[in-house]
Amino acid sequence: MxxxxxxxxxxxxxxxxxxxxxxxxxxxxxxxxxxxxxxxxxxxxxxxxxxxxxxxxxxxxxxxxxxxxxxxxxxxxxxxxxxxxxxxxxxxxxxxxxxxxxxxxxxxxDGMLAKAVHQSAKKTVVLCAAESTLGATRALFCTDGQTPEIRLIPEAWQRFKAGDGAGYFHCVRTAVEHAWQQGAERVVLAQSSMAPVAQQFPPERQPLSGxxxxxxxxxxxxxx
The missing domain is CATH 3.40.50 (Rossmann fold)
Structure with missing residues (x-):
């Protein structure tokens, strides 16, 4: 297309x-x-x-x-x-x-996201929806001196592929909320498809998106 x-x-x-x-x-x-x-x-x-x-x-x-x-x-x-x-x-x-x-x-x-993460030493959680992205995401974000936590969001990609946009964004939003609650100082949405969820949070709590x-x-x- x-x-x-x-x-x-x-x-x-x-x-x-x-x-x-x-x-x-x-x-x-x-x-x-x-x-x-x-x-x-x-x-x-x-x-x-x-x-x-x-x-x-x-x-x-x-x-x-x-x-x-x-x-x-x-x-x-x-x-x-x-x-x-x-x-x-x-x-x-x-x-x-x-x-x-x-x-x-x-x-x-996602290279711009990694660049932003590497500029400071905040405790960072990087969220992924698709399992196929995990290897590339780890290689990009986890460099010498930088060890953000890479998390796969359960069920998110299955919902996305089924055309359930609302369910997909709900999974992503829930994962962002959990990351903040568990002490993350910065949350990153590794995939572009996740970006609309960032607008559901106040400015001081918005995750980074690509x-x-x-x-x-x-x-x-x-x-x-």
């Missing part, structure tokens, strides 16, 4: 391609851009749920899937200023695009 893909580049806007594995993430990123009032960001959406399905069936991101994703992203690069991989399971593919000489940046959305941080990073990069 493609939406607004291959918009012509413009000197007046930042052209961003969002690679999703869930169509529901389109509204999440569009809403984040509106809330941040970043009208100069032109978001295009590429939705490929079969990529996540393949990774889940294979127990994670395989070498073959990694190679095909790299080729896909290289084909997209000439058309955009930034490509955001919004699926945590596929996020490690961004590591193939670290050169500053690349025609456009390729970032993983879409806003990712779009802010795009904005800041363009203004350097």
């Amino acid at each position: 493609m939406r607004d893909i291959f918009q012509p580049k413009s000197q007046h806007v930042i052209n961003i391609a969002c690679l999703h594995t869930a169509a529901s993430n389109i509204a999440i990123f569009d809403d984040a851009a509106r809330q941040l009032e970043l009208n100069h960001l032109q978001l295009s959406h590429l939705v490929m749920p079969h990529l996540l399905a393949e990774a889940e069936a294979s127990g994670g991101l395989t070498a073959g899937l990694h190679e095909r994703l790299v080729a896909l992203l290289r084909d997209l690069q000439p058309h955009f200023d930034v490509i955001l991989i919004t699926c945590s399971t596929l996020g490690p593919v961004s590591e193939a695009f670290t050169s500053s000489r690349q025609p456009c940046a390729v970032w993983r959305t 879409p806003h941080l990712a779009l802010l990073q795009c904005h800041q990069q363009a203004n350097r």
Whole structure:
């Protein structure tokens, strides 16, 4: 599924391609851009749920899937200023695009979350909904000197895949509440699909979520 893909580049806007594995993430990123009032960001959406399905069936991101994703992203690069991989399971593919000489940046959305976590030593709980993301999330967040607790939310992903959005968000909200009650100083929503739950909490208790941080990073990069 493609939406607004291959918009012509413009000197007046930042052209961003969002690679999703869930169509529901389109509204999440569009809403984040509106809330941040970043009208100069032109978001295009590429939705490929079969990529996540393949990774889940294979127990994670395989070498073959990694190679095909790299080729896909290289084909997209000439058309955009930034490509955001919004699926945590596929996020490690961004590591193939670290050169500053690349025609456009390729970032993983959860990478901005990890960067925020690594900037302070607060007691942190990182919440995941999909089991397939656990390996990539641990590798990203748990570095030398940083040992946040990575938690899988029971039943959340089953509800999401069944189309039970309300049940999914209820599971996520409950997990956030438990993390605060158990002494967390910071709670992180590792997957973009979880982001709407952050708005259900007061500012001082809002968990960190990726879409806003990712779009802010795009904005800041363009203004350097």
